[in-house]
Amino acid sequence: MKGNHYIFYTPEEQYPGMPHGEMCGDLMPFYWEGRYIFFFLYKYCIYATETRDFVHYTKARLVLQNGSPDEQDWHVATGSVCYANGKFYFYYTGFCEGNRNEEGKNEQAILRAISKDLYTWEKDKTFCFTPDINRFENLHWRDPQVFWNEERGTYSMLVTATTKYGDYLRNGCTAVYASDDVSEWRFDEVIYSPGIYPTHECQDAFKIGDKWYLVFSTYSKWWETRYRIAEHFSGMWETPLLDDMFDGREFYAAKTVTDGEKRYLVGWQAIRKDCRDENPFVWGGNVIVHELVQRNDGTLGVKLPDKIRSVFKRQIQLSYRRKDETSGEACFHEICGEGFCWRQIGNLSKTMLFEGVVSWKEGTQAVGLMLHTAGSRLEKWCQLRIEPYHGRIAMERYNQIDGEQMYVDERRIQFNKNEATVLLLVSGNIMLAYINDTALTTRCYSVSDGGIGIFVECGEMRWTKLALLKGEESDEHI
Template sequence: MKGNYNIFYTPEKQYPGMPHGEMCGDFMPFYWQGTYYLFYLYKYCVYAVETTDFVSFGQPFLVLRNGSPDDQDWHIGTGSVFAHDGLFLFHYTGFCEGNQDADGKNEQVVMRATSRDLKHWEKDTDFYFRPDTRYYGNLHWRDPHVIWNEELGKFCMLITATQKEGACLRTGCTAVYVSADVRNWEHYKTLYAPRTFITHECHDCFRMGDKWYLTFSNYSRWWETRYRVADSFDGPWEVPEQDDMFDGREFYAAKSVTDGNKRYMVGWESIREDCRDSGRHLWGGNLLVHELVPRKDGRLGVRLPETIRQSFGKVLPIETVPMQGSFREDTEGITGDVPDGFGWAALGSLEETCLFRTTISWKEGTEAVGLMIHADAALEKWCQLRLEVRHGKILMDRYNRVDGDQSYQDERPVTFHENKAEITLVVSGNIMLVYVDDVALTSRCYEIGTGTVGIFAEYGSVRCTQTQLLEQETAEKPMGKN
C-alpha cells in the first residue's frame, strides 16, 4: 500500500517519517510538441518528468540544483516555464532563509534559467528580481508565473506578494508585472487583494471561452487550491457561487496546462505525517491531475482525464452480495431498500489499482447513499463515499474515527440533479479519488488493506446501473520511459 508509481506519480515510495525534502510537490506543467513536462520541487531542487498521457512516466531528471547556504537559491521554489523566441525560460524562486532581516538581502527573490531543449538548463545570473518594496512587503515574493496575455498584448508575470499594510495574516495579494520582451519588467497592478489569506501561492491565470480564471493556493486553513472568475484580465474577480475549489482540502499548488484542446489542473495530493490516518497533512505528496470542465454558468468542474480512464480496460467480476438490508439484482442494475437505517451490499473485490464506476440514483427523502470502499464483511475496517443528498454534499469517511481519533472528514458541496449522479472511483494504494458528476474529492486511507467495493443506503432506497469494475490492462510498470 506504500507508493503509487502509476497515475499518481511520485519519484520514490512513501515511507513513515519521510522528511520534507524527500517529498515532491508544486508541479509546474509545460506542454511542448506532444509531451507534458512536469517540473516539480524535490530535495530543494527542481526535477522534471515527461509523460504523454498522465499514465506512464519517464525517468525523472535534475533541472536546477540548489546552491550553497550563502547563495540566494539555497532552496529553490516554485516558478513557471514558457517558450519565447526559440528559448525556454524558467522563472523560479530563490530562497535563502539566512537572508531574512539582513541589510541589503532578501529571503525570496525571483530568478531565471534558460534552456534550448528543456533538458539542460543554465542559471541566468544577470536576472535578479527583488521584492518591489514601492508597492509590496519585503518578505513574500515568489512563485513567478509568466503568461502571454492577448488582452493586454504583453507578457504578464504573476507574483505571490503581500500588501505593505493590513490585518495580521490577511495581506496576501497577486502582483502583476508586464513586459514586451520578457527581459524588462514593469509594475502593472495588484490584480487581486481580498484581505483574506496569508498569501496566494502558485498562481495561474488563463482564459477558457469568454471567461478569465485566476487560480492560487493557500495554507490559511487547509492545503487548498482555489479559483476566481472574471470577464476580463483586469477583473473584477468574483468568488464562484457555492464552491471555489477543484478538489478537497488535500489538493495543493495546482497549475494548469493545455495541449491546445483540453486543459488540466496539475497539483499534488498531500501525504500525512508518518503515513498514518491520524497524522497531520504535510507538504508534498503524489501527482494528481484533473481535466477542467467549464459549466454553463462560468464555474469550473473537473473530470478524470480520458487517457487515464482508457488505461483501465480489463473487466473484473461483479457479484451482488447483500450484507445488511434488502438488496436485489435485475437485468439492468441493483436496488437496495433500507427505510429503517443503514444497509449495504458488496459488489466486488478491489485490486491495488482499479477503477469503479456506476450511475447511482435514490428515492426522494433518502438520507444518504454511496460507496463502501476497502470494506470487510464485518465492517471492522472500511472507507465510505457518502452522498448526503439532503444536505447537498459528498464526503469521505473511514472506520476508526472514534474516541481518540476525531480528525475531520473530507467533504465538498454538490448540487444533485434529478436524484441521480454518475460516480467514478479510482483507488491506487492508499489514495481514493472520486468524481461525483463533475465534482472531485480525493482522500487517503493508510491503515487499511484492499477490500470490497459496495453500495449503501441510509434511511431510504438506492439503485445502481451501468456498473463496472476495471483494472489496468498491464501490471504496474517500474519507473522508466514506457
C-alpha cells in the same frame, strides 16, 4: 529513486514509517510537442518528469540545482516555464532564509534560467528580480507565473506578494508585471487583493471562452486550491457561490497546462507523517491530474482525463446484481427504511476503477460506496457518502471514531433529478472520486485491497451502468 510512475507519480516510494516527507511539491506543468513536462520541487531543487498520457511517467531528472547557503537560491522554489525568442525561460523563486531581516538582502527573489532544449538549463546570473518594496512588503515575493497575455498583448508575470498596509495575515495579493519580450519587467497592476488570505500561492491565470480564471492556493485554514472568475484579466474577480475549490483539502499548489484543446489541473495530494492516518500532514505528495470542465454558468468542474480512463479495459465480474425491470440491464436495488444497509459487490486489488449511476428516492439520507471492506462484522471500511439534502459528498473511514477528527473530507455539490454519476479510482491508499464533475481525493493508510460494496441509509437507491475495471499491469508503489 524507486517511486510510483503509474498514474499517481512520486519520485520516491511511500511506505509505513518513512522517515521524511520529501515527495513531489508544487507542480509546474509545461506542454511541448506532445509531452507534458511536470517540473516539481524536490530536496530544495527542481526536478522534472515527463508523460504523454498522465499514466506512465519517466524517472525524475535534475533541472535546477540549489546554491550554497550564501547564495540567493540556497533553496530553489516554485516558478514557471515559457517559450519566447526561440528559447525556454524558467522563472523561479530563490529562497535564502539567512537573508531574512538582513539590511540590503532579500529572503525571496525571482530568478531565471534559460534553455534551448528543456533539458540543459543555465542560470542567468544577470537576472534577479527583488521585491518591489515601494509597493509591497519585503517578504513574500515568489511563484512567478509567466504567460503570453492575449488580452494585454504582452507577457504577464503573476507574483505572490503582500500589500504594505493590509491587515496582519490578510494582505496577500496577486501582483502583475508585464514585458514585451521577457527581457525587462515593469509593474502593471494588482489584480486581486481581497484582504482574506496571508498569500496567494502558486497562482495561475487563463481564459476559457469569454471567462478569465485565477487559480491560487492558500494555507490559512487548510491546504486548499481555489479559483475566481472574471470577465477581464483585471477583474472584478468573483467567488463561485457554491464551491470555489477543485478537490478536497489535501490537494495543493495546483497549476494548469493546456495542449491547445483541453486544459488540465496538476497538483499534489498530501501525505501524512509516517504514513499513519492519525498523524499530521507533511509537505508534498503524489501527482493528481484533473481535466477542467467549464459549466454553463461559467464555474469550473473537473473530470478524470480520458487518457487515464482509457487504460482501464479489463472488466471484473460483479456479484449481487439483477435485471432492471424496465431497461433489462444489470442493476443493484436496495431499500432500507431506517438505519444502514449494505451489500458487497466485488473485490479490490491494485489499481481499479469503478463506474456507475446511482439514483435515490426522495427523502433518502445517504447513498454511496463501501471501500476496502474487511472482517466478518465489517471491522474495516472506507465510505464514499452522497448526502442529497446536505448538498455534499464526503469520505469517511472506520478509524475516525477515536482518531484524528480535525475535519471531514467533504465537498459541496448540487444534485439534479435525484441522480449522480459516480467514478472512483482506487490505488493503494489513494481514493479519487468524481461525483458528476466534482472531485474528492483522500487517503487511508490502514487498509489495503478488501471489498467494494454499495450502501443506503434511511431510504431507497438504485445503481445502473455499473462496471469495475482493472488497469494494465504495472509496477506501482503508492
